Amino acid sequence: MTQSRLHVPHPPARPGETPDFSYLKIPPAGSVGRPDTLAPALQIEALGTEMVRVLDEQGHAVGPWNPHLEVEELQIALRHMLLTRRFDERMQRMQRQGRISFYMKSTGEEAVAVAQAMALRPGDMLFPSYRTQGLFVVRGRSLVDLMCQCLSNTHDMCRGRQMPIMYHWAEGNIFSISGNLATQFPQAVGWAMAAAIKGEDHLAASWIGEGASAEADFHHALTFAAVYQAPVILNVVNNQWAISTFQGFAGGEQRTFAQRGPGYGIPGVRVDGNDFLAVYAVTRWAAERARSGGGPTLIEHVTYRAAAHSTSDDPSRYRPKEDWQSWPLGDPVVRLKAHLIALGEWSEERHVALEQQLEAHVTACWKEAVAYGTLNEGPTLDPLSMFEDVFHEMPAHLRRQREELRRLLHGPDAAAARGEGAEG
Amino acid sequence: MTQSRLHVPHPPARPGETPDFSYLKIPPAGSVGRPDTLAPALQIEALGTEMVRVLDEQGHAVGPWNPHLEVEELQIALRHMLLTRRFDERMQRMQRQGRISFYMKSTGEEAVAVAQAMALRPGDMLFPSYRTQGLFVVRGRSLVDLMCQCLSNTHDMCRGRQMPIMYHWAEGNIFSISGNLATQFPQAVGWAMAAAIKGEDHLAASWIGEGASAEADFHHALTFAAVYQAPVILNVVNNQWAISTFQGFAGGEQRTFAQRGPGYGIPGVRVDGNDFLAVYAVTRWAAERARSGGGPTLIEHVTYRAAAHSTSDDPSRYRPKEDWQSWPLGDPVVRLKAHLIALGEWSEERHVALEQQLEAHVTACWKEAVAYGTLNEGPTLDPLSMFEDVFHEMPAHLRRQREELRRLLHGPDAAAARGEGAEG
Amino acid sequence: MAQMNMVQAINSALDVMLGRDPRVVVFGEDVGYFGGVFRCTDGLQRKYGEHRVLDTPIAEGGIIAAAIGMGVNGLRPVAEIQFADYIYPAFDQIVSELARLRYRTAGDLCAPVTIRTPCGGGIRGGQTHSQSPEGVFTHVCGLKVVMPSNPHDAKGLLISSIESEDPVLFFEPKRIYNGPFDGDPHKPAVPWSSHPKGEVPDGHYAIPLGKADIVRPGAAATVLTYGTMVHVAEAAARLCGVDAEIIDLRTLVPLDVDMLCTSVRKTGRCVIVHEATRFSGFGAELSATVQEECFWHLEAPIARVTGWDTPYPHAFEWDYFPGPARIAAALRAVMESAA
C-alpha cells in the first residue's frame, strides 16, 4: 500500500520549459455526433468528454455540427472577432500609456463571445464575464461607449464607479460585470427561472472561467438550473489558466469541466472554443433545447488565454513565453479566415484592408472617447454624483455627506483646504 | 416547440395519498460488481447509478461486496443500532416531557453511522451531521455524556453552549456538530489534506443530508478533495427528505447523488443505506482506497427518514403518514436481525432480551444524567462560564461583562433586581 | 380590522402583495407546500400556485442569487432565509451583488429583492438559531434594514419593503411571532390579541421605511431600541419608574436620525438597547450618531444594553438576554449619572 500523499497539480511546463499540450485529447473535426436537441441528458454524456469541432485542418467545415452559415454571416463574424482584438490591443496600449487604469484582453478567445452572441437572440439575456467583450461588440454597443467606461469619463455608462471593463448594457440585454468571480452564474439561472415563470421565450446565458468554476456560485447555478430545468446556457471558458494557476487547480486534471454537468443531470458539451463554427453550432443546439423546454446546458469552451491575465500580470513568471504559439487549437481568427479563404470568399488582401479599416475605426472611436475626458484630463464627472444610485432615493445621511463634500470641493475654504492638502 | 415552463419537483405522494416509491430502482442484492480499490474513477462510474446491496430478501449475505464479518461483529452491530434507536426514543420522549429543549432522531438510518464507524479505524476523524449519533455509540462515548449534552447540565461537554445533539468528542476523534448545514464537509477535506501533508495514515469521513448537498460547501469539499486527492470519505445520506422538501429539490430527480462524484473525477458509490453489510463493505472499500493513495470517495446512502425531521416538525403535513412502512429498503435493524437469525446466530428471544437490556441501560444512563441537572432543575452550570472559551484567554471587555453579570447575579442588588424583573 | 399575530400579519402582507402585483414571487426553504417552518407562508402556494410560491434547494447563496436574476427580469422576489443564522452563505451575493447592483450600473439595473428572515433568541435556539446579525448589514451601503416589533408594523413595513425599489433586509424577531414578550420567560405567554398592535387591517397599507415610532412618550430619558426589545424596554420603564421616551426604530437603514435626536435633545439622556452582541453592534452606530448630534444636550453618558459579546448560549439564555433588570439598571444609571 502506498501511503496517501497530498497531490499537487502541475502545469505541463513552467518558464524556460518547452510548452506541452499533450494532455489535451483532440478528436478530428466532424467526428462527434450531433444528438437531437431534446435527447435525454443521460444519453449524451459523451459530449462532455469529446470535443465538438467543425473546422478541419484545411479550413473546411465538416460533420454534423456544421451550422451551414451564410457567407455574409461568416464575414461579419470575422469582422467582430477582429474588431474585438483590435479594441483589446488599443486599450492595452492605452493602459500602458497611463490613459486608463487597468485592462483585460480576450485575445485568443474571441470566438467564444462572438459566436455565442451571434447564435442567440437579442431578447436573450447575457450575464458576461470580464473576458467576453465580444458580446458587446456583436450586440452593437459602440466602442466609444466601452472606451468611455474604461476612461471613467463624462460619458461613462457607470458614471465613474467601476474599474475598466466592468460594462453593462440594460437595453442590449447584457448584465453588469462584477469584480467578484462567478456571482453572475446563478443570477443568470434566476433570470431564466423568471422567464419560465412568466412563460416567456427568452433564455439566459452566462460565462465564467474554469478557475472560477471552483466558487460556490457554480454549484448554485447548476443545482438551481437542474432542479427547475431553467432555460439557461452556462458556459465555462476553459482557457487553461486562472492568473498563475493551471486548470488542474480547478479540478481539470481529473475530468473535463463539461463533465460536471451530467453529475447534476445537465448535458455537458465540450467544444473547441477556437472554432467559431463549432461554438456557434453548440450554442444553437443548447438554445433550441432550452427554448423547447429541455432545460439547461453546460458548455465548456476549450481555448487558451493568449495574453496576460490583466495589465497587472506578468505571465512569464509562471508559464513558458510564447506558449500560445504551440497551442494545438490555434487562433480563432486565423481559423475562420482560413475557412473563408477556403470557401473562396476571402483573401489576404481583403483581410489586410479590413484590419486597416477596423484599426481606423478604433482610432476614431478612441479620439471621440477621450474628447469626453480621461482619468487625468477633463472634462470630468462631478464627484458629487458618487452619492447617487446607492439607493433609489438618496437618504438623509447621504445627502448630508454630499453636502460635506460639496463644501470641501466648492465651499469658501475649498481652495485653501485643497492647497494645504497638497502641502501636507 | 413546447415553451419553457418552470419545472417544480414533486414528491410521489402527499398526505392522504398512497406512498409510492416506484421512482427507486433497486437491483437485486449481490448484483453489483466490486472493482479493485484502486480502479480509476472513470472505469467505475456505474457504481453511482447502481446500488450496492448485500443482504437479500431471505436475509442472506450475497455477492462480491459481502464483507464476511464475524458473527460477533454482527451482533455488536445489531446492539449498536438498537442502542441508538432506544436512545433516540428515550430522548424524544424526554423532549416531549419538557426535560430537554429539542431532539432529532436517526430512526431508520442507524445502519449508516453504525456500519461506517465500525468500518473505520479509531484514528480516523469523523465529521458528523446531526443524524449520525451512531458514530458516538460505536466509538463508545457514554450515553450519559450524550444525555448530559442534551440536558445542558453540569456534565455537559459543551458547558451549556449548544442545543441538544450538537455533540463532539475530541479524544474520540469526532468533530463538533454544527447547526449550519454542510460546513463540516470541506472541513473534513482540510483535515484529510493535513493528514496527507503530514504523511499520516488517517483518513477523514463526513456526513451530510441530501438536502444539504445543495449548499456551497458540498462543492468546496468535492473540488478540494479532487484537486489534492485527499484521503476522505464524503457521505451523502439520502433519506429522501429535507424537512418538508423531497430529494428532488436537491437535484435528485435528475441523477443520483453519488453521480455528482464522477463529475469531479471522484468515484461515486450508491449503497443501500439500510443494509448494514453493504454500507460496511463500501466504507471499507473507500477507506482502503484512501489509505492507498487513491484519494476521495463519495458515497450516497439510500435510506429513509422514518421519523419527523426534529421534535419541532410534524411530517403529517407534507407526506403520507406511515409511509415508512412502504419503504422498499425496509428497516436496517430488522434486516440485520433477520440475517443473524438466518445464520442461526440470533433469535427472537435473544432479541427481546437484548432490547430489554438496552432499555434498562438507557434508563440507568438517564437516571445518572439527570442527577447532574436538567434544563429546569439544579444543579446548574455557572452562567459566568459563558464568557469562557470565546477566546483562548479572556480579553478585558469580556472580563468586564462577566463582572457586570456577576454583580447582577450575586451583587447586593441582585435579589431585588431579579425579584423586580419577575414583576416587570 | 382583524386580530393577527405576527406570523399572520406577515402572511397577510405576502398575500396582499401576491394578489395585487403579479410580479411578486415568494420562495425559500420549505416555504412552498409546507408553508414555512414558522408558517409565515402557510396557504400561499395553494392560493397562488407553485410558480409564484416556491420551495428551493437548501442553498442560501443560490436563493439570493436567483432572486437577483429574477429581480433583474422584472419580478419582485421575496426570499426567505429560514433563520438569520443561515444568511451567511448568501453574504457575498447580498453584499457584493444585491446591494451594489444599482450603484455599479449607475441606475440601469437593479433587483428590488426583499429578504425575510427570523432573528433573535429566547426560544432555546442556542448559538445557531438565535443570532441578531442586523448590525453587519447596516454597514453595507445600498441595503435597507428593517425590524418590526409588532404585527401591525410588520405587515405595513413588509408591504413597503416589497414595494421598495431598493433591496431590503427584513428581520423578524421570532420570539414575538406569537405574542409580545416583556423579557420575563417565567410569566405565562401573552397573545397578540391582547395588544393594540395586534389589530391589523386586512387589506393593503404601507408604513414608510425610515420612520421611527415613539411607543412611549416620556421626558426623563430616551430609549432607542427595536424588535423584541421594544417590549422589554417598556417593561423596564415600568419596573424602574423612569419616565422614559421609548423609540422603536422600525427601520435601521435609513435611520430616522431626526426623531431620535429630537428626543435625546429633549431628555438629555439616552439608553440604547438591542439583543445583538455589543461590540460593533448597531448600538455603536446609534451611540456615535446621538453623541455627534446631541453632544451639548447630553447630561449623562449614553448607555448600551445588549447581548454579551459571546455566542448565544443554550443554557444561559436568560442570563444572556438583556432583560428588564439590566435595562432598568441602565435607566437608573443615566438618571443618576454625574461627573
Add this chain to the structure above:
Amino acid sequence: MAQMNMVQAINSALDVMLGRDPRVVVFGEDVGYFGGVFRCTDGLQRKYGEHRVLDTPIAEGGIIAAAIGMGVNGLRPVAEIQFADYIYPAFDQIVSELARLRYRTAGDLCAPVTIRTPCGGGIRGGQTHSQSPEGVFTHVCGLKVVMPSNPHDAKGLLISSIESEDPVLFFEPKRIYNGPFDGDPHKPAVPWSSHPKGEVPDGHYAIPLGKADIVRPGAAATVLTYGTMVHVAEAAARLCGVDAEIIDLRTLVPLDVDMLCTSVRKTGRCVIVHEATRFSGFGAELSATVQEECFWHLEAPIARVTGWDTPYPHAFEWDYFPGPARIAAALRAVMESAA
C-alpha cells in the same frame, strides 16, 4: 536589521514561522508557485516545498473550510484571501465555524487559523478591490482583528497572529505595501526605506495583539486610527498644527481600551479616522466606547472621519478617501467646538 517594505516584512514573517514551526502551512489563490499577486509569498514554495506553501482552487469558502480542518488536525494554517473584497464567500465558514469552534466545544477543539488579506483603496481598484470590511469582523465574537500600519509592526503582529491560539483576521492595507502614504496621491511615492518603521529585524519577534501604539504624542486632541490612515492622520496634524496624540490601534479586537481612553481623558477631544464607510463602521464602536468611558472628560463631540457611505468609486477615489484636509478640518472642529 534590514530595510523592508511591508510586502517583504510579511514575507519575512511567513518565512520565519515556516522555518520555526513545522505546523505552519501557507496557502491561497496564486500564493504558491507564483508567490502571490502582491508577492507576499514570493520564494516560499521554493524554500519550503509545495506541501507547505500551496496554491488553491478559487473558492474562498473552501480555503477557509480547509484551513479549519487543517487547524483541527494540528497544523497552523495561514490562508490568504487575495483581496478583502473577496472574503465574503468565506463569511459563513469564518463567522459560524472558525470564530465559534472553541466556544461551542467548550475548548476541546479549535483551529488557530490566520487569514491574511489586503484591504483598502487608493490603488484605482474601484468597488471590488478597495474595501475595508474590518468592521464587520469586529462584531463577530471569537475573532481577533489586526491591521498594521508599517513593515515593523506588520511582521511582529503577523508572527503573533500565527502564534495566537485564536483565529485572526489580518488585514494588510495594500496602499502602503510599498511605502507610507500621507494621503496626497500627487506627491511622488515615498519608499519604506525612508521611514523608521521600515527597519525590520530579520529574525523572530512578536508584537503582542491587543496593544495600541502612540505614534505621535500630543496634548490637544486624540486621533484614533489604524492602517493607512495612521500616516494620513500624521499629515493632517502637520497640516493644521493641532498637537494631536495619534494612536495606531494595530489590533481592533481585542481593543486596547485603556490606552485609548487614557489619551482621551488627557486631551478631552477625540477624532476617529478610518477608510471604511462610516455608518456602522468600526469608528462607531470606538466612538461609543470612548463616550462611555470618557464622557466627563470630553470637551467636544467625538468626530468621525471616514469613507463616505457609498461603494468605493473608481473615478473619485481621492474625493472619497478621507484625506488630510478632511481630518484636519475635524481636528480644527474638535478644537473649536463649543456649545
